[in-house]
Amino acid sequence: MSQRSLTLVGVAAVAALTLSACAGGGSASGGGGGGNALDVDLSSLATTTEPGTQPVAEVTWNLPYEPLSLDPMLTFNYAENTVDANLCEGLTRITPDLGIENALAESVETPDDTTYVYTLRAGTTFWDGTPVTADDVVYSLGRQVGAESATYWADYFQNVASVEKTGDMQVTVKMTQPDALFAQGMSSAAGAIVSKAAAEAAGEQFGTPQGGLMCTGPFQLDSWEPGKAITLVRNEAYWDQNLIPKVEKLSFSFIADESTAVNALRSGDVDGQFFYLPPAGLSQLQNSDATITFGESYIFWSLRAIQPEGTFSNPKVREALLAAIDQQAISEVVFQGASIPSPVLTGPAYYADDEAGALFQEAFDSYEVKPDIEKAKALLAEVGDVSEPIVLGVQGSSAVHEQTASLIQAAGQAIGLTIETKVIPVEQFGNLYFDETAREGLDGFFTTYYGNVTDPLDVYTTFMPDSSNNFIGYDGAAQELTEARQTLDPVERAEYTIAAQEKITRDLPWLPMGDLPVILVQNNAISGATASSAYLGYPWAATIGGVE
């Protein structure tokens, strides 16, 4: 379960808008038309980019904001995970094509439904040269177990009974009940292994500029100058020969202002960045020395219902509104062509290439995404009085939020719903997730969200009644979700999950508004960064190299 808000992106969007109007001069041509739709082939999204072959002395990568911490247990958002994915790794890890492979574990065994036995790979070391031991693993996972833990990944550890050393190179995790998400979740930063000695020595400071970090990844932390840069250098002793970086030094800048970031990419001051929403100036990059790659992604755009009362609390109203919304228009107008209409919250990126995945695809294909005004009106007619306005929270200075809201207002108007918007400053937007009083007076708000593994259940557990993201306490699919989570067989689990999806898609606690590809921008002098959502967990920079 993960709620990724855009709250931390401090953006002066006024500047962004102004810039997109005035900075396109010079050689950029053809920008005269109204729509600046991007040239995206959404039917074949990338997972990797052509690996660069030449050694590179330094690559500068931009983050949308400065990380708050690099301790993997506290990394739960874009910038933090973008950095940590190159630094820290777990027993298993996500792959660019969104599968899972062994990393620090040589093997993972499941002798019964509630036991995981991890055998450590021999010869892996932390950056300081000390070997990775079972004690480090017990410490790294164990510190996240229990309600008192500060971990942001508590959801994956909720059913863990114990983490114990059962051999020199062996760690056994016992569950209180079968949990299909635990083993999968360990491929995210939740399962990252840190040095026990270093973490204990640094205490609360672990993962901050003062406390440093100690992990095993292909890059090691060189320095973190607060406000300025995080610098990584190549880990020469990395165990995986296929992922020894060609980049000697990888430094991160923190340009929050999107127009400044786009300009830095255009001028070559920054070599690359991952975007999760199309920035206003993205089309300017098409004529520059940078290449844009659209990647497979777990990220989706949605409208959440957040109140137990009011017009919008009625599932029929939500169904009618969704039927009136033209997702294709949202894609073209709001996302510059870079979003994929989707009838459900978890689109094809969440479907594995197996029997279970085929079942999900089949369910996906059974839905329509075309707007149907007549159906919407018929649905509303069943409801009765819908005169009370629906108030949607819109993140200030976000063009994506504001434009989506206007399209939805228009859709509402077409079927007789009054929809109002309330602008909430970008940095206060985060309070909506946490503070009930901040949500007062709002019926819904927009948000991006993403799961961490290729399993729709990872997203749908958000709709368990006790989930902290389930503001309306939606419980319509609790039974199916509970069964799914306890079912380790992927096909059987898919059946339960699809049953849950059916109900969630009918009741719409969140309205799906389209899937968003990863937007990877790389300077033409380099290539090789991972293009898929795996960049938040896989060492995406290890394959970057120079291009001749």
Next chain:
Amino acid sequence: MSIPAFLLRRTGSLLLVLLVTSFVVFGLMYLAPGSPLSFVLGPRGGTPEQIARVTEQYHLDDPFFVRYFAWLGDIVQGQLGDSIVYRQGVSDLIGGRIGTTVALIALAVIIIAIVGIGLGLLASLRGGWTDQIVTTLATLGLATPTFVIGVALISLFAVGLGWFPTNGSGGGGIDTLWHLALPAVALSVASAAYLARITRASVLEEEGREHVQTAVARGLRSSLIVRRHVLRNALIPITTVMGLTIATLIAGAVVVENVFALDGLGSLLVRAILQRDFAVVQAVILVLVVAFVVINAIVDFLYTLIDPRIQLGSTR
């Protein structure tokens, strides 16, 4: 007034201002909606147990006066406290950023002084077309928002011509100067325009004064008249404006630091306010207040150098 007495009085009033400011800022932060909890607990919001633990750890539920006096006690002992959001000492956070802001403002002040006074003199002494052009430029400079100038400078000189970097504050020395050139220009345009107008006006005023007319009648060299009789008297308003300008630059730096992605105090302050990071907001505001008061004291001191008839600490 003697210099020690002047310093003593200024320090006393500084402490008073700091106390009042800190109380007001703390009060406003306390009253404003929102909580640092959403940043401390991460985007997921946290379990009730975690919320309780963090609230306890940072005393977020304590009454206002308990929290304020605890903070005040720390300050008296030289402790600026810790940033809740960044889990770092506030002094570390500020220490890493103050250099950038000081360098940016210093560079901007130099540009403002040279360009502002230079153009003002040019306009007032040459008159005619030169005066027209300078006055028009100054009006334009005053009317254009800082971020528009910043964005235009980036488009033209960083992206278009590639002469300057688009962002960042560089690695020290010449590199920093190179990185800060465009931001400093963006920051100084409005103030330089204002100073040019003030300089022009006060020089014209002095030129019409009796003692200057007398000097002209005595047939003194015009360069000497300008330096000794005109400029010297015109310097008082110019110095006052320069002092006030530096104070406003601190506010302007917030915008410029954002546009050029500089690691300064301004960008730190904005983020800290929005994240409800009490200790950071308090500390940065205190630093800014100290800077403001010190600059004012320096301006007062400069008056006495420019015009010995003015007494230190007087209220002319």
